[in-house]
Amino acid sequence: MGRANRGRRSRRCGTSWWLERLEDRIVPAIITVTSAADDGSGGITLREAIEAANTGTTVDGAVGTSGADTIQFAPVLAGQTITLGGTQLSISSALTINGLGASQLTISGNNTSRIFEVTSGNTVTISGLTLTNGYAATSIFSADGGAILSAGTLTISNSTISRNLAVGLGGGGGIFNTGLLTISNSTISENLAGYGGGIFNSNTLAISNSTISGNSASGDGGGIGNYCTSGDSLTLTINNSIISENSALDGNGGGILNEVGAGIARMTLSNSTISGNSTISGNGGGISNVIFDLELEGFIFGGDLTLTLNNSTISGNSAGGLPLSNGYNGGGISNSIQGSIGFLTLTLNNSTISGNSADGDGGGIINSIFGGDLTLTLNNSTISGNSAGHDGGGIRNFSEHAPPSGFLTLTLNNSTISGNSAGHDGGGISNFIIYGGYDLTLTLNNSTISGNSAVRNGGGICNDGYITASLRSTIVANNDAVGTGDDLYGTFRAEYSLIEQRAGATIRETVARSNRYGVDPLLGPLTDNGGPTETHALLPGSPAINRGFNGTPRSFDQRGLGFVRAVERTDIGAFEYQKKGSYVVPDLDNPTRRQVIVVGSPLNDTISVAVVSPTLNVTFNGKVQKFLIANIVGIVIQGNDGDDTITLTSLPVGVGGILYGGRGDDVLTGSKGNDILLGGDGDDRLLGIAGNDVLIGGEGSDSLTGGDGDDLLIGGVTLYDNIQSALLAIRTEWASALPKSTYAIRVQNLRQGLNGLPPLDPNTVFDGYYDELTADTTAGTGGLELLFADENDLLIGVVDGEQKVLVQ
Template identity: 35%
Template structure:
């Protein structure tokens, strides 16, 4: 139904719900969102209507200005919205009207000009108020005194509703930048506007001039009345909004060192008798606060909302020496920050924000702040076990500095939730370049990068800096779908340091390119804590010890993760002196002077995992030392290289290693080594082992262990499915079906079923039965590629190009001129109709040209080839092939190997060669079929090219092989057994460089006319 009356109500109008109940039911009511552009919201709603009779607009107003959502429409900017406002007029009927209820909108010359411009742009009849609109006791009325055009419509509200409405629709317009309190001077200062707004319980909007600077010059201290010093927002004074009128921000400046020595705003708590003070800042900059105590820019004990604003360059009063927290903002109640910047503030703790209440930070930038102690950007603090809560989303926290927690410091009992946020370039003297946590921090979809924890020359400086990205001590840390990268610490935990009963859970994340310069844990340090890592990548990190992960006296659980390309002086991938569990993971490409992959001096369980491509001067794969216990099952250790010591497993100095159903083979140096007789190496059976030293040989002597298998026949380390890289056993690997399942695993490292053949495979990967991928072309010319598995590809119509790629494929060209390539695998190829080009490539293929004059090249492998109908060209290539021309006059070439040729019906050409193996022709028909000899191959032939031999003596028929040897002829046929010889040395014994090159098994009676010679 088309609405002909619309009522737009700005949600910032106090008690607006009081106006709605008695509105005409035929009127559509639209509530304007406070954080959206109200002008655009009105335009969007009107676009859904036609022939509108009346538009009512309820919002705060001022002389020549109208507040709509987060925007103010006024004389200075109405031209910028002309296109949008014109849409209002287009939706109105010919006599359409706009009623504007905002206070004093039409007041004075400025107000009348504003209404006139609206009338001109929309073409509508317009009525607006030049006085206060609203409650009579507050000086208001409901008269719309200024009219452009002819007004017919009644007001939107009944007399009873108008009489009972408690508020007025007025903005308080600040029309001087002076800081004065003087009721007789005819102007309103910011301080006077605050005092007026505090005086009533109704909501108020204070309107500032864009780009103007409001310097606070009246000194005072803590009288909490806004008359002197800071601007106090009192309890019980309603919601107070301070907003800049235009694009430029209005600046409110407390003067810094030469100013009032107070903060800019103080939002006062209400206690038991009054509601808390409420302040909304919109499009302003708060600066120059300098206070003896907390909250240099703003101290909030009530409700504070900051939109599209800047809080900058506020600081403590160093003269008094009083410690101050939160020089940008000190919040002890409820704080919301949207699309704003907190920058350049300096404090003891919480340089940008000190939160002991609830803080919500959205789409904002916290940068360049500093604290001499904790939380350069944000300090989330708790006075009790109730704690504080800080929620940060879609924001940037960068370039902040502190002693602890350069970006964020989160205290005991407090919680910080971080989502879609970047924390970068922050720094500390001690711990937690990006984040320092002793409470609870939850990070999702965020980036923690380029933060640093390095000592300086200032107070408390030390070389023992931990946690370049994040320092978690006693706390709870959760990280998901996030990136922790390029952070650095001077001692431990370049990316993350997790200490002293702390817990960290990392999932679906990347920890990369972090560094711990002089200590442990380039990516992650877990010291006496608990770390759980799943579906994540730890790569490219570096440290003195433990380039990827250092688990020192802690508990580390690693699953479905890649630990790769980390670097250290000692122990490149993982060092564990605590308890580690590694499942379904790959440790690859790490390097160190000692211990390339995993160093164990505690207890480690490794299952369904791959350790590959690691390198070290000593012990590249697993190094088990100092009474460590390593239990390795259903895992693959291969491709590791070390200068000395075992490249697979080195067990020494009291270590105990148990290996079950695992591959330890194909490493560059010895695969398994025990360096002292007191060490314990136990086989759990069903292992595939390469080379072992003299002490280890007796450990792998069970019937189900395979020892001395130096080539385990594995594929490259690559993506074989699942979250990690793996080695897939080749089809002829002795690991297949020869393993066991000691841990009752249901899946392999990739997540594929563990029971896929006659038995469990040895190692981390279970070879699966291949499913066939069906690919069907179109009626057009298609380019069809198979997969690395078994494919069934049908080309349909068009000149198709079909590639089977790996594995055993079935390829069918169908109609038109197709090019078909089987690639690797034992393929079955049908050319289909028309003239096709078919390549078998690698493998033992079945090739059929089918209809049309096809060209079929079997290439490598022992292939079976049918030319099919029509005149085909068939080349067997390499291998022992079976070739049938079938129907049509075909040309058959056996190629290298022992080939069997059948021409089939019709006249066929058998192109033979010498030195490429024996061709066996089973159905040669004299007078119909032709034997083609190339004189470049049969170089002793001097007869002219063409049919037969122009030199009669060059062809002879004999009845024994010995007669063939001594014949003067070059080409000799034994009519008793069908053998054809190339007699390259004439009457001399044997055949010189020649010999038997074909056998016509049906012993036909051939003559020289059955030969065709070619240059």
């Protein structure tokens, strides 16, 4: 929509101007290291360059300033190792160190000293280096930070930190952080410490596009140890990263430990994998979350920890393994409130917990409380193939302590529990509360519990003790128990659910005759049926089809956007049977209004939509279906498999479309309105045409062209691709009135998640999977575009003079 209005600068009257003299300005120095030595024997060494920058003086030819200097390395040093002579390099000023590349330049502590210390109050950037053989110890006590000890603001990028050691009970074999630490495009591997084998963190840590692997702790936190105590606050953000093959030998948290007492911790993992981590004598093979009480000035305080997993996988982790042990718990995740107060909240969105094992309880997840309030919520997630030597192959919830009191709440929405096994009770889920002072609530909505097994009772779910368990629109079938209760054991409330085997359970119907008993739900195997997680499909003729709760249906099934609920009536379980064709369904926000839903076939489809007043005509592979325009507020088209061509030729005024290509190489063309186009898998071509559109390429090598209007183009995937409400909120903000005058405000609102909007930032926008290279093309023509891309994306078709924000 034309060029940005630059305008004129207005004159200001009565303003007092201060001008800095040129000779008073501080121009930071660029210092070039020319020698790999550490003894000052010739050339400029790294130690001399750092000293010059710290002091703002000249040291043996290295000229520093009082500004934020930069250290670089002469090309002649490529392939060499700078070996320290027995003492660390201390950084006490703002400084940038740009190496030649992690494969080209190494700094070694020579197994005699730490490599870097960053003191408090300083901002330091390190890139393009390998740091190895760092050694933190004193003659008497343990020491922290084998490679780096940081209390400042430290950014590490494109680097490798490997084979460093913090001796004894020291923390952070690779890095010990008490400041602000940001790591990107880096590897932290094979480091060793007492706590936090790879990283010890007690403040703020952000990791993106990185790998934390093969690190070990003799105590807690094999990969990362996060500690928040004494009223402190802690923030952890992990995005598009891998935490793998780390181990905690005699403590908790093989991959990650989060320990909070009298502090507040907020943690988010997005688009990441926690795999192959282990504890030998501790809980939480993948992740361990621990809340404990702390006495401060005569008062008892509990911790407050919130952990959210988005589009992430916890797989192949293990807890325990010592012979003759009493069993360790939580192969994937262990959540524990060990004090009388405290709050622990774990939320899984579009995530998978699979193939984890514990020789005690909770192969996938264990939740245990002494007191406090523990809440676990699963949305559109799958718990599969986990095993426990004792109870709770998939999930174990319990407390065996005498009161004070406590609250343990587990909620599953649109989720699947499948193929888990327990050596004792509860193949899928085990709930056990021995004392009445605790409140354990289990709620399952539109979920599927299938293919789980237990040696004793409750192949699907076992309830034992003071428990409230409710099932709504949930399938419990095809589970097995050697003892009692193949599917269910204990007392349950249920409505609009399908329970294949009732034996062993007392079921109280909250809606009379709404449940189905003794029938096979006709489920397909657990597999990729679309969406971010595996599901059990309902096969044709399933008795679960159109038998679910229809009061307040969810927008989509477990697979997310494009897999609509309530085509006629909702189905039971996590999967909604998709009948190809076009339908009109009530709008979830206002049932008096309607949405048109079009579901494609597994083959190559051609779908177009056009207004032919008074109807909206949908042409599906040559066949036309007509819908009265009155009260239509939106249209959603799901291409499914195949190479689909979907075109919005025209829509009613004020109506925007959502097009989802699904698998295959698709061509999606929007209307003149404000549309949302999602490519999905495959190499897709997205064309916004006109209006203020949101284009999301998805996986593969995609071409995105915004067309006229102000468009938001994202080369890869976002956290919100399967959440219609979030996408609609983003579109509403982006397409708001007076687009030119509010452009900067809209960008800020979306980038920062202001006014309750879903934020578009490095934690929510991903360009393909971690190990996948894409070659997306995003083109903005004639408008104000917000473009999300990285080094693998090519931006073309930019009209000269347009106002654009490029996020890389």
